[in-house]
Amino acid sequence: MEQVKCECGHVNPIGTVLCEACGKPLEEVPVLLDMRYEGSARRSQTYNKTIIDKIWNFFSSVKVGVWLIVITLVASAIGTVYPQQMYIPPTVSPAEYYEQQYGLLGKWYYALGFHDLYSSWWYMLLIALIGVSLVICSLDRVVPLYRALNNQRVTRNEQFLQRQRLFSRAKVEHDETAWRNIVDKLTKRGYRVREENGNILAEKGRFSRWGPYVNHIGLIIFLIGAMLRFVPGMYVDENMWIREGEMKEIPGTNGKYFLENQKFIFEVYEKETEKEAFQAAIDRIGSGMMAKNYQTDVVLYERIGPVVAGEEPKLKKIKSFSIRVNEPLKHDHYALYQVDFKLDELKSMSFHLTDKQTNKSFGTITIDLIQPEKEYDLGNGYKVQLLSYFPDFYFDENGNPNTRSKVPNNPAFVFKMFAPDRPKGEVSFTAIRQTIEPLGNNKYKMAFAGIETRNVSALTVRRDFTLWILGIGGAIFMIGLIQGMYWNHRRVWIRRINDEVLIAAHTNKNWFGLKKELEGIFHDTPFVMPIDQADNRS
């Protein structure tokens, strides 16, 4: 590698602007030195030949980085103009929805992919480019910066000193006690003071220079964590609907865990029961209109023994828990969240087998609407067969009864009723508030006798092994941020040249703080407080 030797004897890498050791400018520089990265030799400023150089230089430019950030920012904003696809009703087709709701703009919004912006390839690409830029940018600077700070010498070149923003030069009698006094004061304020040939370098807060690099590392770890989401097995996201009294395998656990829903509770704020302070708000919104609690009381079971097809699993109770919003049930890295519910789903329906004329009843049957039986025997020669069952009944386009789903929203039945005097049976189609006798007039009917309902709860099953990586990334980011923002790197150089004393000072931020500190140090001493040379610029 080519190198540049400074007159002070230090050998610098090519591209160095200010000698790493003594600070002498090795190139033409402005009157006030640009102290970013200590004028060290950055790869991006030095090489520009191969394609790799060019890519490196592209990404190491903060200008490019800022552009990437700004483009991401603007794109993100556009993504909030209309709701994202995940927030529109799941039953409608997005292609129609956006046009219907938002007209021509909505149509274009959809056509350009803004309806699903944040998982679009180009949005991800933007984020990835920011990541790449971050890495290259940091590497480009941190290594030379480290070299420069490590090689700096106490005695600095005169030009380096007088081109610092804070600088003074004055004739000062040599006075050992005054000199020691300064050293003392600097040390008291936390400076590490180094002396060499009667010159001083006082430095503090150098570690804050690494703040940006630490925070960039944190960001990178966070981005990597976010990408791991797509690695199989890292992430489970399932939904389960579970009825009161039901026991179900928890999806996403490979048959390992089972859940029993004992009860679902929905509570609202009611005027009578809430404290005085809430009355006005409840009055405005309406008593009973505001949700207070969604809760599913569950029991968690674990399967013991291997999974055997067709065999009932052997279960061991693990714990009882009340799952509420903000209080998920956690076990073995899984978390179960309360997300939705349905009140009063039909559970069962009862009917009396009745003589239409006399209204005499010959027994009652209760049909489980999830698992109805084929036949209900009432004794004494009376029985009822269930020929067909439509849990969610409607008439299809051919006028035939059909079902929309397996959920008993609107159950209908085709019964065959047997009695001692009707040994061949009579057929009746029975739905809610509706009876059809397809084969002529019947003697008997199924008279509605009541329903039972229960609540259904929806839970989300989640296991996310990326969380701890995200946590570490976030923590490192915060540490770096605080390190770089709440501390600053301050240096004071004092050099005696013949009968003159040169004082220069530099900080990477918070000049105001540095100046105040220097006033405290040089006040009442023979030395002259450095003045801000930037002040007389304008």
Add this chain to the structure above:
Amino acid sequence: MVQLSSTLLYIAFVLYLIATLFFGGAIRIKKKEGIDRWATIGIFVTIIGFVAQLGYFITRWIAAGHAPVSNLFEFTTFFGMMLVGAFIVIYFIYKTSLLGLFTLPIAILVIAYASMFPREISPLIPALQSDWLHIHVTTAAAGEAILAISFAAGLIYLIRVVDQSKPSKRTFWLEFVLFFLISTLGFVIVTTSFRVAGYEATFDWIDKNGKQDEMVYHMPALVGPHEGVLKTEERMKPLVDMPAIINARKLNTVIWSLFAGLALYGLFRLVLRKRIAAALQPLVKNVNLDLVDEIGYRSVAIGFPVFTLGALIFAMIWAQIAWTRFWGWDPKEVWALITWLFYAAFLHLRLSKGWHGERSAWLAVIGFAIIMFNLVAVNLVIAGLHSYAGS
């Protein structure tokens, strides 16, 4: 307790007004012997006001049983309080009374604006029943308030440096910013006036799903709801109806506020006979520009980590607990991300491109606009999971 709480907030509000006058006086009066009595009184009154508002916060917390940051009124008032708190801290670092003259009126506007929304203490819906609500919202508001100090500093900088001798793009945009502040005042005045007058007009209208509904206006309807039929007698008929996807009542309020802002602005211009910024310029003529620039940067440097912690990290932790995922691209989250990206860009521009001084001041103004957009427009217009029950 509830009564005490409101009284304390009212006291704080009045004290902030008084403190502003003192800070104004501090600019006019020549400094004697380095001690500036007016500014000392100003900061003293500010601190008492802050303590009173803290009292409001604590008593309301006790009354409600949860930290009062759960609806738009509470959150915005808290933001105002943090703004004053941030100012007090910065004042003791930099001792610039001018900053008080600009920050306190902004805080006063923020609190007045907040008071236009329903003020009752409301019980918490299940999603908000979490300690993370308090932790996330208070830290985020504190971060935003510290960042907002850079706006005050930026405004001072711009009023000082923008050349008022001839109209230009810069004078236009500076007036534009001031006009917005004045419109907030307009909003407060219009809302209060119609409220005092007890104005109410009910409409039947058809929502976007084709269902008929009712909408009550508290201001004369300049724009009416979709296929709206006025049901209250002797009320103004709207000039136009809005399509169903637009919330006509909110738009109506915005239009009224802008009109009121325009009227006030016009009035000021008539009285002053020059641009508002030009009229304010003498106030800031002695300011040390480098110092103001540094205050702006410093407040971003201090506020950015706080904002990151509150608005992103704590928000993610809470979202993971409450909504099963730490990030859901809901508009409020996205706008927090946008704010964060913006200030990151700000810091990088300052570091590498040397965007100091006036450019930096403009950026601080834009940053504040983004924060306000997130606070106001995203809550009221782009409803998401976070949308508070306000109207």
